[in-house]
Amino acid sequence: MNAPAKIPAVEAPGADMPRWLPHALVALIIATLVVSLAAMAIWEERIRYRERAEVATQNVSHMLDLHLSSVFDKIDVVLQSTVAQYQEQLAGGKVRPLELKLYLERQQALVPEIISLRIIDRDGVVRYGAGIPGGGPVNLGDREYFLRARDGSASELIIAGPLMGRIAKQWVVTLSRRIEAPDGTFAGVVYAAIPTVHFERILASVSLGPQGAASIRTADLALVHRYPSTRNAVGSREVSQELLDMLRRHPTDGQYLARTSLDGVERNNAYRRLESYPFYVIVGMASRDYLGGWQGHSLILGGLAALAVLAIGLAAWLMYRSAERLRADLAVRKRIGTELETLLEERTRLATELAERADEAEAANRAKSTFLAKMSHELRTPLNHIMGFTTILQREVQGPRGQDHLHKVEQASQRLLELINSILDVSSIESGKITLALRDFGLAELLEEARQGLAEAAAAKGIGVQVVSDPALPARLHGDPERIRQVLNGLLDNAIKFSEQGPVILRAHRVPSDDGNVRVRFEVSDQGIGVAPELRDNLFQIFNQGDNSSTRRYGGAGLGLALCKRLVALMLGEIGCTSAPGDGSTFWFTLPLGAVDENPGVLGAGDWQRVRHVLAELEALLAADNFQAQTLWKRYTPLLHAALGPGARACDEAIDSIDFDTALRCLREARRAVPELRDPAH
Structure with missing residues (x-):
């Protein structure tokens, strides 16, 4: 089968x-x-x-x-x-x-x-x-x-x-x-x-x-x-x-x-x-x-x-x-997917880091300004003590050699204080913390004070400082005399520094204005080395000192003109320079100022408010035996004399003698004698 x-x-x-x-x-x-x-x-x-x-x-x-x-x-x-x-x-x-x-x-x-x-x-x-x-x-x-x-x-x-x-x-x-x-x-x-x-x-x-x-x-x-x-x-x-x-x-x-x-x-x-x-x-x-x-x-x-x-x-x-390599192939795909995700994550991380770096740069700039302001304040305190003790030693030391050494210490301290003040002012302007102290002032007194402040330096070089004022200007104006004096001192100091002969001329004259203010043009002319055209555009930049030869010969930190420009801009003015090599220079600035009553003895409400603020700060410095009291008193001497009247003379002598206890007592007595300055509680 x-x-x-x-x-x-x-x-x-x-x-x-x-x-x-x-x-x-x-x-x-x-x-x-x-x-x-x-x-x-x-x-x-x-x-x-x-x-x-x-x-x-x-x-x-x-x-x-x-x-x-x-x-x-x-x-x-x-x-x-x-x-x-x-x-x-x-x-x-x-x-x-x-x-x-x-x-x-x-x-x-x-x-x-x-x-x-x-x-x-x-x-x-x-x-x-x-x-x-x-x-x-x-x-x-x-x-x-x-x-x-x-x-x-x-x-x-x-x-x-x-x-x-x-x-x-x-x-x-x-x-x-x-x-x-x-x-x-x-x-x-x-x-x-x-x-x-x-x-x-x-x-x-x-x-x-x-x-x-x-x-x-x-x-x-x-x-x-x-x-x-x-x-x-x-x-x-x-x-x-x-x-x-x-x-x-x-x-x-x-x-x-x-x-x-x-x-x-x-x-x-x-x-x-x-x-x-x-x-x-x-x-x-x-x-x-x-x-x-x-x-x-x-x-x-x-x-x-x-x-x-x-x-x-x-x-x-x-x-x-090969089906046998299935798992290996799956692993390869997983690895590739991971790499792609890593690349996307890396790109996201880089974008985040870039934004963080921008924030850090802005924070670093703010920290720089804060650091400069704090360090300037910290340096000024011991420097004022050095200058104060130097003044005391000048009265006690009799020998010419010692007097010469102390004079050099005083000059160096003053230069360092000016540099610190310039750094502090630049930092304050950049951070927007500086404010103007507007008040009435006498123009002639302001110009004369600026001249006298640099007279010693000019005399040391055999250079005269002349003041020419326009008769058309009002006798008294309204503005910030301290900042105006600071700009004038900076320009006069530059003119004397770069001059070897001839007078330095400080001019003030009135220029037309259609805004109701008195527009004043200040000029400082010298017969110095002049400024080359290619250097003129950078004169007012911070830390700029012209060419290297001028830097080595004349020194300086390159803050003066930059600070002047910032201060003038703060006062709504303009600043500039006309110069030619070998023919000297003319630095100028214009400011809109207010005209006031010709009577210099009458203080306005703003002046009294400023006086109260200055007196409060001055009493605190005198009570702490702080030599900055001398600097503050000298800075506001005209205003304080106008407010305190006869009592200001005793304060002036005591502060000049560095007898701060007596100065504090005289200041309080003079303040009580002025009705506008008495404590309302009493």
Whole structure:
């Protein structure tokens, strides 16, 4: 009997399905996720770089707006004063050409941005001003600004250009005003011309990257100047369509991305219309400049993503080759995922550390100011004791050799105290803790005290110090005399230090002011070594001392002029210098001060409040036998004498003799004798 045939077993569907398929799907999902994360990170970083570029261009356009507006404001002031001068002569019935020409030259010198300041008569002929050709009359009667001034009725500022100057032979922008005769009819035009190349320095001063560009255009988009400059482009109105579209939607300011037709470079641009003048400033940063860092980061992230994708593919391929290596392949994927997470965590940690470093830098700056202030206070206390005991020893030591040594100790201590005070003042100003002690003071007394304070140092070098005061100034003013004296002492000390001969002259005269204050200009002139032009811009920077030879010869810490500038700015003034090597220097500063009653014996409510504060501090120092009491008394001697009356003399003698117990008793007796200073409880 035959055996039954063997029926082959039927395999279940899918039994031979490769095991790599689910792992390949997982690998594909992970690779897609990695690529998506990398692409998202790259795109978000590009957005941040573009946002930073937009903020930077907006800030630069705003800065250029302020700078150009200030230049035009100065020119308009000169034009208005010139109109007033010329109309005054017309009203007098006679124009004085020589006097008018000199006046125009002086006014032009006040504004270095303009190359000409001239007056055109009613017929359009240029009559007055510097640089007028002698070959024959120059007629500008066909110029737009002349026609607008002639046909208009209001005396408003007229801006025209850019146009090719017939006298200057270069592209200029003109600012002009109408001149009227005494009967109100048209009498001419005064105009000032600014060369368009002047804007080169302004536009070149801003940092926009190697391929950045900045330009100034008129309200109708005529090009005034562009940096970097392009040949034969002045007056061109060719702009991108993107700018035109933005101007229709936002005519005052905005942001747009466009490729410039002049050079084909794509830039992120910001435009801004000047608030008071018909000009646009347009600044742009090239995409390839501000995206340079982003491109490097993108390459790194893209490379990491590519490595991750390759690693995931390799893991899937290994799983496909051998089911036995399944666990090893899973471990590889886990390791790769961990590395990716580590990279993301590292990036997050670096961003956090960067923010922490910025906070630490700001905290370090605050700590520096606090440290300087505290250390200056701590150093001043023993230094005042040294100076006080030196004064005592000078009275007890009789020999000339000992007196000479003590005098040198006193001079060195005084210099060190001045340096510490300067450091403390600079630190206080930077931290915003310094305040002004406003009160009434006598100008003549202030100038004389400043002169006497440096008289000994000047006499040691055989140099005289002279004071010249404008009779037009009020006898008494309202301000902070201590800070004004501090600035004067700093400038006088510099003048004496850098002079070998000739007098040092301290001048004070009144300058025009339209805000109701008395504007005083103080000048300190010397016949010293002078200042080179390349060093003049850095004179008022902190720790600046000019060149190395001056540093070695004259010494100093470089704080004096920097402190003077900060103090003048605190008092809402301006400071500057005019000098030439070998011809001496004139340092000046102007301050707005208040005029007060000519009676110096009457103290206001603010003065009495200041006196009470000073007396409270003085009593505490005298009770502690602190030599700073001498410094405080000398600093406020005029104010305290005015408040305490005859009783101040006894205090003065006791403090000068370092008899602090007697000084404290005299001070309290003098205070009780003044009704305004008595304790309300008694």
